[in-house]
Amino acid sequence: MLKQFSLSDLKLINPEGILKSNSLKIDKKKIVSFDKSSLYDISFKDKIYAYPALINVHDHLRGDYLPRVGPKPGNYYINWSLWDNDLKSSPVYQERANISVENCYFLGAYKNLFSGVVTVNDHFPHEFNEPLIPLLPIRVIKEYTLAHECSSFDLKWGDGIEIEHTRAKKRDHPFITHLEEGFDEESQRGIEILEELNCLDEYDVFIHCIGFSEKDIEKTKKAGAAVVWCPASNMFMFNVTCKIRKILERGIEVSIGTDSTHTGSINILEEMRYARSLYRKMYGEDLPARKIFEMVTINPAKAFRMSDRIGSLQEGKFADILLLRPRFEDPYEALVNADMEDIELLLMEGDPIYGSAKYEVLFTERNVDYTEISVRGRRMLVKGDPTGLIQEIREAVGFKKKLDFIPIDD
Numbered sequence: 001m002l003k004q005f006s007l008s009d010l011k012l013i014n015p016e017g018i019l020k021s022n023s024l025k026i027d028k029k030k031i032v033s034f035d036k037s038s039l040y041d042i043s044f045k046d047k048i049y050a051y052p053a054l055i056n057v058h059d060h061l062r063g064d065y066l067p068r069v070g071p072k073p074g075n076y077y078i079n080w081s082l083w084d085n086d087l088k089s090s091p092v093y094q095e096r097a098n099i100s101v102e103n104c105y106f107l108g109a110y111k112n113l114f115s116g117v118v119t120v121n122d123h124f125p126h127e128f129n130e131p132l133i134p135l136l137p138i139r140v141i142k143e144y145t146l147a148h149e150c151s152s153f154d155l156k157w158g159d160g161i162e163i164e165h166t167r168a169k170k171r172d173h174p175f176i177t178h179l180e181e182g183f184d185e186e187s188q189r190g191i192e193i194l195e196e197l198n199c200l201d202e203y204d205v206f207i208h209c210i211g212f213s214e215k216d217i218e219k220t221k222k223a224g225a226a227v228v229w230c231p232a233s234n235m236f237m238f239n240v241t242c243k244i245r246k247i248l249e250r251g252i253e254v255s256i257g258t259d260s261t262h263t264g265s266i267n268i269l270e271e272m273r274y275a276r277s278l279y280r281k282m283y284g285e286d287l288p289a290r291k292i293f294e295m296v297t298i299n300p301a302k303a304f305r306m307s308d309r310i311g312s313l314q315e316g317k318f319a320d321i322l323l324l325r326p327r328f329e330d331p332y333e334a335l336v337n338a339d340m341e342d343i344e345l346l347l348m349e350g351d352p353i354y355g356s357a358k359y360e361v362l363f364t365e366r367n368v369d370y371t372e373i374s375v376r377g378r379r380m381l382v383k384g385d386p387t388g389l390i391q392e393i394r395e396a397v398g399f400k401k402k403l404d405f406i407p408i409d410d
């Protein structure tokens, strides 16, 4: 087992800026320095950019299936519960029911992996995902507490807002909830409900917030809570998103989440581009690529209360690293405009989990269980067996199902 190695002749990019050094030394699971290792070094003579691996702050891994299910044209929802009804009575939901829950989770995990994501939160109660998390090829966080939503008609996940929130404070975990995902009177009381329960503070991570008033934004800022923006899902279901410019102007830390592919983008790469184009459409100005980069790295790391371990390339943090073949000279533009096929290598805790077959030695030396696939004609290696997964899914649904977030050629 290769414990120590380095990656060199790279451009290293952090949310705070471009690093002076162009090497990274990894020992076991962590970045230990920005030097070359004398034991084993991989030099990237081509122009390759290295970023902290991406973090998808919000997904529903068992719901990463296609096509989307949404409102009839021009007939957008008033809250999420109408969508839930439509989903559960849709033909695609029936189709998905033929697939095992375990395989649904693998699909969700590979959706994230093939877009450079190493860390994700699955917005479901622990009893749903805990047995599956250790099997998955990426890190699905276990350290969170939750509510489904903060309204009387929510799905009653977890042990109730107050107990879950108290647990979050005690364990230093995030309290994650959908909030104000709708415009009925009760949905719009999300912040007030949390205030009344004495549960509005910096442990909170609020997903969607499309019903937020300016007063709600003010209270969120004062509490130090984090906001999760899922623009594609919001626009698809409601034809509106949160007051994102105001939220950013107030200095609230925002992360971008994909939501499931039943309503959101196919993956975080597309979600970043969508966020930028929507922002331009809404406000007639650019949301800088560097800002978007923060929303998929350091901001979600802070929201998860994990910024001591993930979110930037730093000594002592996990060696979660995304290497890209850039399409743009500017490293932030290169990331925000990246496609799945631009990924050169993806590491989780120093182990390669996806990358060009050029790095096969690293896969074998780090004892990664991998298979070979072809992605737009390129030989790639990936942890686990997504080709076998797709075969099982096709057998389960009885036809040659294609899913846009799995880039394997066939």
Ligand SMILES: [Zn+2]
Pocket: 058, 059, 060, 123, 178, 207, 259, 260
């Ligand atoms: Zn959601």
